Amino acid sequence: MGRRPAIAIAGLACETSAFSPARTLAPAFHPRRGQEVINEYTFLHAGGPLADAAEWHGALIGHALPGGIVTRDAFEELAAEIISRLRDIVASTVLHGFWFDIHGAMVVEGLDDIEVELLRRIRSVIGPDVIVSASMDLHGNVSRDLVHETDLITCYRMAPHEDELETKERACRNLVSLLTQQSSPETGPERPLKAWIPVPILLPGEQTSTRVEPGKSLYAAVPDVEASTGIIDAAIWMGYPWADEPRNRGTVVVTGWDQETVATGAERLAGLFWGFRKDFKFVGPTDTFATCIDKALASSVHPFFISDSGDNPTAGGSGDVTWGLTQLLSRSEFKDPAAPKVIYASVPGPKAVQTMVEAGVGATVTVTAGAEVDDVHAGPITMTGRVHAIKHGDKDAVIEAVLQVGSVFAILTQLRKPYHHERDFTDLDLGPRATDIVIVKIGYLEPELFDMAADWLLALTPGGVDQDIKRLGHRRIHRPMWPFDTTFPAPPNLQTRMIPMSNEPLTGPDE
Structure with a gap:
């Protein structure tokens, strides 16, 4: 040439x-x-x-x-x-x-x-x-x-x-x-x-x-x-x-x-x-969401990361499943603002975010978020808390707002967003390294989070990217297929x- x-x-x-x-x-x-x-x-x-x-x-x-x-x-x-x-x-x-x-x-x-x-x-x-x-x-x-x-x-x-x-x-x-x-x-x-x-x-x-x-x-x-x-x-x-x-x-x-x-x-x-x-x-230890929280609370090392894996937006999840956040906020251990500190990332809620923007940092608001796309596993969640931080201009979320409910700092977004980097948290006036428990909608931890975690568990939670793939209902893949099938009539070609x-x-x- x-x-x-x-x-x-x-x-x-x-x-x-x-x-x-x-x-x-x-x-x-x-x-x-x-x-x-x-x-x-x-x-x-x-x-x-x-x-x-x-x-x-x-x-x-x-x-x-x-x-x-x-x-x-x-x-x-x-x-x-x-x-x-x-x-x-x-x-x-x-x-x-x-x-x-x-x-x-x-x-x-x-x-x-x-x-x-x-x-x-x-x-x-x-x-x-x-x-x-x-x-x-x-x-x-x-x-x-x-x-x-x-x-x-x-x-x-x-x-x-x-x-x-x-x-x-x-x-x-x-x-x-x-x-x-x-x-x-x-x-x-x-x-x-x-x-x-x-x-x-x-x-x-x-x-x-x-x-x-x-x-x-x-x-x-x-x-x-x-x-x-x-x-x-x-x-x-x-x-x-x-x-x-x-x-x-x-x-x-x-x-x-x-x-x-x-x-x-x-x-x-x-x-x-x-x-x-x-x-x-699995790349790390797994358990139910409730047991993961129990183990995190009992741990002597922090930050303790938990993957809310079933709604991982970087695997194809809708990102707006509220099941994990609902379970978290129902726990008595986090009702007091002085209780172990938890960050939860995240749930989309454009109307909730707009209410928080209008109220401003420091205001107490009641908002409803999530389940606008995927309401199969849980419905919208209503929370009352203090507006901790607001950020405009994110390329994925557009606007992010943090609502403190008891000792839980829940990140709400205008549009769904993955949280993979330390700056995703620090830009919202959150310090993950000084937090007891950090719960992220993710599967295996991305490199920055992996390096930051003192310990980590992968919670097997429901959602569009459920890790229990056998229960999803595949109908069109070639069979037999491991692990859907564990015995094969003949060795594969x-x-x-x-x-x-x-x-x-x-x-x-x-x-």
């Missing part, structure tokens, strides 16, 4: 719980367009490691906070704009590559395997000869069709996802390398071989963290396979358990140039994954399926 390759960027991402009554609309994706897309990735900034490696063209990316099913209108609106912007790019330059920045667990009303649907529409514009590299969350879902439509595909290797930016850079680096080093003026870029193996395991991320075994050892094997001569990339997807499509399951994909090496590497990882199936346990190149036809069923 005589000049730098031209590469376009687009993608939509929303980890979607099909078991939540919430719906995700187009504004939730916070779309970035044109140069805003380039600005999103530090490795593409001026002076960055890949800034001058290609001509980068941003179309549109949208990353929504995990939530309920994406409405068809929202998807069609955003997909249409992606297609329109790509048409403009193709009209102005010869496009060589495309980076598909996705999560891989989006569910849209009336459509299955939505990332494939979007990529096929994109292919209709950019053509079959453009090389596509996809980057994904390891909790995404990888169907055979998705592997077929892409030429390179990779995912995170850490949960929590501390390697998100590193993974995206790897996807782009592999793409640039293929376009510049594996390309000739006569034949164009060479397309790698792709080995795909579906693994009949579907577990929540809280049982597959790479912080602990066996996830730690499983993912440690990925770079070992990737280091083999003739391999470009190796990846393991855990899948996403809170949706219900045939593609929801574990997957291994290995790409490279030597078929035997690629197939052997894929089968090694799939065998390890299947062999570990009985060893996956963990042999490599070599997937045709993206410009060749794909035939046969998706096993």
